[in-house]
Amino acid sequence: MVKLLDGKKLSQKMNVQMKQDVAALATQGIIPGLAVILVGDDAASHIYVRNKKRRAEKLGIRSVIEELPVTTTETELLQLIDQYNRDPEIDGILVQLPLPAQIDPWHVLLAIDPHKDVDGFSPVNMGKLWSGRPDVIACTPLGIMKLLAANGIDVAGMDALVIGRSTIVGRPMAGLLVNADATVTIAHTKTNDVKAIARRSDLIVAACGVAHFITADDVKPGAVVVDVGMDRLPDGKLTGDVDFEHVKDVASAITPVPGGVGPMTITMLMNQTIQLAKGRAQRE
Numbered sequence: 001m002v003k004l005l006d007g008k009k010l011s012q013k014m015n016v017q018m019k020q021d022v023a024a025l026a027t028q029g030i031i032p033g034l035a036v037i038l039v040g041d042d043a044a045s046h047i048y049v050r051n052k053k054r055r056a057e058k059l060g061i062r063s064v065i066e067e068l069p070v071t072t073t074e075t076e077l078l079q080l081i082d083q084y085n086r087d088p089e090i091d092g093i094l095v096q097l098p099l100p101a102q103i104d105p106w107h108v109l110l111a112i113d114p115h116k117d118v119d120g121f122s123p124v125n126m127g128k129l130w131s132g133r134p135d136v137i138a139c140t141p142l143g144i145m146k147l148l149a150a151n152g153i154d155v156a157g158m159d160a161l162v163i164g165r166s167t168i169v170g171r172p173m174a175g176l177l178v179n180a181d182a183t184v185t186i187a188h189t190k191t192n193d194v195k196a197i198a199r200r201s202d203l204i205v206a207a208c209g210v211a212h213f214i215t216a217d218d219v220k221p222g223a224v225v226v227d228v229g230m231d232r233l234p235d236g237k238l239t240g241d242v243d244f245e246h247v248k249d250v251a252s253a254i255t256p257v258p259g260g261v262g263p264m265t266i267t268m269l270m271n272q273t274i275q276l277a278k279g280r281a282q283r284e
């Protein structure tokens, strides 16, 4: 029987502790503050923004959401980031990726104060992760590690395949896995026969953004399959990078979409915002 890696259930469990943490901060007069900046109209970003607004309200975290037009200039965005860098009531800043073509994401990542970089994407935090000294960690990969651990899955010694090399998922995912003693392959569009690598992997993390890219034929019996994708089928239905209906008969454990990685991403974002607010409480 396949084990369902239920991110919704684990998130609900973690909400209890997070509520207590927020209440403890409130007695010190501190409300965790999160600034979210969304430029343009990426579909997956909109799902994310809607769900985290809801979750922040439930937990008592103050979230400020800036939705900027697709024509926003890099200068305008950098000015807004600078405003939140200096705002003492904002603990975490998150700029949604991808950004429109006129904005260089590297300039944006350099502009975010690493102490407020709740996504862990800034070069300082990414460098710490790859130096084996993680600080603030990218929320999606961190949520995946928590979900695996909570289900008794130890990645040490596993042959792991990460499909995708983005700043949001692929790169930090690979860093976390190697820190946890997995042997990691990172695949991308120039990879020669990713499916052959998938078939010999003990763990597959699919984050390529291609609906049902991984099918049952690509999975070794008993492998663990994590689906990061937030994709649309031709009929408009939300689905993942994995053909869940068939892969579930081959894998030993699998994440559903929705209800797997997505809720954990939000849980990690909330938790890291709370942790950053605790840092503020200590300084004050």
Ligand SMILES: NC(=O)C1=CN([C@@H]2O[C@H](COP(=O)(O)OP(=O)(O)OC[C@H]3O[C@@H](n4cnc5c(N)ncnc54)[C@H](OP(=O)(O)O)[C@@H]3O)[C@@H](O)[C@H]2O)C=CC1
Residues within 6 Å of the ligand: 044, 140, 163, 164, 165, 166, 167, 168, 169, 170, 187, 188, 189, 190, 191, 194, 207, 208, 209, 210, 228, 229, 230, 231, 261, 262, 265
């Ligand atoms: N559930 C959640 O919490 C989250 C979900 N997502 C979803 O995860 C997916 C990936 O997101 P993100 O990393 O931002 O996407 P990007 O588009 O930034 O990156 C996709 C990566 O996949 C690689 N890739 C694309 N097609 C193939 C292929 N056929 N074979 C091998 N590699 C391929 C690309 O390679 P190359 O570099 O060569 O172009 C690239 O590195 C999306 O569906 C997104 O919506 C994202 C973040 C969080």
Ligand SMILES: Nc1nc(=O)c2c([nH]1)NC[C@@H]1CN(c3ccc(C(=O)N[C@@H](CCC(=O)O)C(=O)O)cc3)C=[N+]21
Residues within 6 Å of the ligand: 044, 045, 047, 048, 051, 094, 095, 096, 097, 098, 119, 139, 140, 168, 230, 238, 257, 258, 259, 260, 261, 262, 263, 265, 266
């Ligand atoms: N700087 C930055 N950081 C990100 O972490 C980031 C980003 N930019 N850009 C967009 C992607 C996408 N992403 C999602 C997170 C949660 C859900 C989520 O809540 N998913 C629910 C969906 C349920 C529903 O349909 O509402 C689920 O999987 O169950 C979706 C997508 C984070 N991303």
Ligand SMILES: [Mg+2]
Residues within 6 Å of the ligand: 245, 246, 249
């Ligand atoms: Mg079946």
